[in-house]
Amino acid sequence: MTEHFIDRLLAAIEAKHAPVCVGIDPVAERLxxxxxxxxxxxxxxxxxxxxxxxxxxxxxAPLVPAVKINSAFFEAFYEFxxxxxxxxxxxxxxxGLLVIADVKRGDIGSTARLYAQGHLAPPAxxxxxxxxxxxxxxxxxxxxxxxxxxFIEIARATGRGLFVLVRPSDPGADRTHEFGEPRRFYQHxxxxxxxxxxxxxxxxxxxxxxxxAVVAPKDxxxxxxxxxxxxxxxxxxxxFGAQGADAEACRACxxxxxxxxxxxxxxxxxxxxERADLSQRCGADWRACVAHAARELAAEMADVLA
Amino acid sequence: MTEHFIDRLLAAIEAKHAPVCVGIDPVAERLxxxxxxxxxxxxxxxxxxxxxxxxxxxxxAPLVPAVKINSAFFEAFYEFxxxxxxxxxxxxxxxGLLVIADVKRGDIGSTARLYAQGHLAPPAxxxxxxxxxxxxxxxxxxxxxxxxxxFIEIARATGRGLFVLVRPSDPGADRTHEFGEPRRFYQHxxxxxxxxxxxxxxxxxxxxxxxxAVVAPKDxxxxxxxxxxxxxxxxxxxxFGAQGADAEACRACxxxxxxxxxxxxxxxxxxxxERADLSQRCGADWRACVAHAARELAAEMADVLA
Numbered sequence: 344m345t346e347h348f349i350d351r352l353l354a355a356i357e358a359k360h361a362p363v364c365v366g367i368d369p370v371a372e373r374l375x376x377x378x379x380x381x382x383x384x385x386x387x388x389x390x391x392x393x394x395x396x397x398x399x400x401x402x403x404a405p406l407v408p409a410v411k412i413n414s415a416f417f418e419a420f421y422e423f424x425x426x427x428x429x430x431x432x433x434x435x436x437x438x439g440l441l442v443i444a445d446v447k448r449g450d451i452g453s454t455a456r457l458y459a460q461g462h463l464a465p466p467a468x469x470x471x472x473x474x475x476x477x478x479x480x481x482x483x484x485x486x487x488x489x490x491x492x493x494f495i496e497i498a499r500a501t502g503r504g505l506f507v508l509v510r511p512s513d514p515g516a517d518r519t520h521e522f523g524e525p526r527r528f529y530q531h532x533x534x535x536x537x538x539x540x541x542x543x544x545x546x547x548x549x550x551x552x553x554x555x556a557v558v559a560p561k562d563x564x565x566x567x568x569x570x571x572x573x574x575x576x577x578x579x580x581x582x583f584g585a586q587g588a589d590a591e592a593c594r595a596c597x598x599x600x601x602x603x604x605x606x607x608x609x610x611x612x613x614x615x616x617e618r619a620d621l622s623q624r625c626g627a628d629w630r631a632c633v634a635h636a637a638r639e640l641a642a643e644m645a646d647v648l649a
Numbered sequence: 650m651t652e653h654f655i656d657r658l659l660a661a662i663e664a665k666h667a668p669v670c671v672g673i674d675p676v677a678e679r680l681x682x683x684x685x686x687x688x689x690x691x692x693x694x695x696x697x698x699x700x701x702x703x704x705x706x707x708x709x710a711p712l713v714p715a716v717k718i719n720s721a722f723f724e725a726f727y728e729f730x731x732x733x734x735x736x737x738x739x740x741x742x743x744x745g746l747l748v749i750a751d752v753k754r755g756d757i758g759s760t761a762r763l764y765a766q767g768h769l770a771p772p773a774x775x776x777x778x779x780x781x782x783x784x785x786x787x788x789x790x791x792x793x794x795x796x797x798x799x800f801i802e803i804a805r806a807t808g809r810g811l812f813v814l815v816r817p818s819d820p821g822a823d824r825t826h827e828f829g830e831p832r833r834f835y836q837h838x839x840x841x842x843x844x845x846x847x848x849x850x851x852x853x854x855x856x857x858x859x860x861x862a863v864v865a866p867k868d869x870x871x872x873x874x875x876x877x878x879x880x881x882x883x884x885x886x887x888x889f890g891a892q893g894a895d896a897e898a899c900r901a902c903x904x905x906x907x908x909x910x911x912x913x914x915x916x917x918x919x920x921x922x923e924r925a926d927l928s929q930r931c932g933a934d935w936r937a938c939v940a941h942a943a944r945e946l947a948a949e950m951a952d953v954l955a
Binding site for chain 2: 368370383384385386388413415416418419420421422423424425426429447448449450451452453454455457458460461462466467468469470471475483484485486487488489490508511512513515516517518519522523528531532535
């Protein structure tokens with residue numbers, strides 16, 4: 344069978360000394376000048392975010408093990424953006440990266456089966472390239488086991504993975520995730536994810552389940568408690584950079600042995616050319632700024648974990 | 650400004666004496682024979698679910714006010730399915746139907762803004778037909794106010810609507826939605842939806858907010874309590890037919906005055922030709938079976954509400 348997703352991810356993290364991934368979330372308003380267009384056509388708009396995404400992937404591919412491509416930023420361009428989304432997954436694979444498709448789908452079992460077909464299953468069609476299928480997806484598990492089970496079956500059979508939302512980075516999500524007394528809703532979700540990930544054939548050679556969790560760093564105490572609660576759960580950590588968390592805050596998402604998580608940064612890397620210090624350093628070469636920010640991110644995380 | 654979504658929906662419900670909508674959830678394995686294909690191409694597969702969806706829409710258009718088109722069943726065919734999804738929305742609009750896009754998206758605010766662009770906002774591009782944009786969407790509000798706010802702003806400005814998941818139909822969802830003691834997580838979600846829907850300019854002439862909720866009928870007592878808790882919240886009611894609820898169970902989702910909800914049936918209508926009693930009655934005419942089931946659904950709900 345194909346190698347376990349977390350084993351593949353850990354090997355890539357270690358090869359690049361970078362427990363981080365870069366989030367591809369391009370918005371038209373912030374693209375470098377070379378992607379400017381005056382055409383008010385949806386195809387032209389989708390093309391330019393794709394071209395930008397492609398360049399970002401090329402710039403960070405030697406530096407990080409994985410990219411996380413956020414579906415929303417492509418769905419804004421309807422089927423044209425969705426086509427670009429899949430082409431970017433293929434492109435990242437060609438560059439040797441692992442790909443997490445940030446789709447956050449979540450629906451009842453009979454519907455989740457179809458979402459899993461579109462977003463994690465090997466293609467059932469002769470004319471669809473297998474490379475367009477990501478290595479892992481993000482999911483919402485709020486609709487219960489049925490929402491994630493079809494994805495787990497595929498992950499088990501194909502060496503892929505999933506990350507279920509447990510503690511989102513947006514402070515507005517506290518209103519739902521801190522619900523409950525004394526046990527909080529996010530702790531309940533963490534329990535469910537641990538349970539879903541404990542099934543036969545789901546744990547890899549390195550001791551982690553292919554069912555991971557999305558856990559943003561909040562206060563170190565509660566983050567560490569969450570980390571300790573589920574030692575086999577690999578964490579995808581949002582919130583770095585533009586969303587306010589630093590490397591030190593992210594440290595609590597890793598186990599004491601320095602593994603167990605991957606930190607994502609999106610805006611702070613892909614728009615690094617907006618930073619005065621970097622644009623001064625790299626001049627008009629926006630790709631150099633992006634690469635610099637990715638290298639910096641990897642070094643910062645490696646440092647606090649050392 | 651454009652007329653309020655719930656006012657439009659209520660007018661259509663009353664014109665057709667049908668507080669119901671039909672869910673378009675086509676799976677390849679259950680299509681009528683005329684849509685069979687031996688081509689193993691994704692385009693051919695997407696084409697046939699689209700053709701089936703189109704025929705279902707034609708068959709039910711005179712009978713119901715709205716269709717709910719489930720994105721998952723089209724995303725299974727990647728961008729080709731997504732294109733078909735949008736074409737079906739356009740087609741339903743041409744047939745005079747209101748369209749609820751069942752997308753259940755839910756992400757933090759900065760991402761939700763992009764989902765709202767793709768799924769509820771009038772197109773920002775000259776080459777995209779406004780008719781492909783649905784009248785309302787289903788959403789996951791578990792990530793808090795930020796996840797729904799961009800949709801609410803668009804709904805307010807354009808006479809559109811949204812339905813936030815509060816009590817899903819899948820029994821597996823009870824594990825998360827019944828969390829908490831004595832107050833349950835689904836009651837908390839209902840409170841949030843009521844609060845989000847109470848803002849300036851969100852209440853229509855008939856007293857309902859454009860921020861509705863997805864509420865499946867469970868036991869009559871708790872359903873009625875939920876209904877009474879939020880008299881201004883219009884409910885989209887899943888779970889009818891294939892999922893087990895009957896008209897009587899759905900009754901509790903309506904207010905005492907007989908309004909306040911719309912009941913969705915998907916499989917029990919679109920696959921009605923599989924029913925022995927109907928296929929005997931309608932012969933090989935599968936469209937007649939579908940129309941019959943839609944008429945039956947509407948009559949049953951109208952009856953229990955009379």
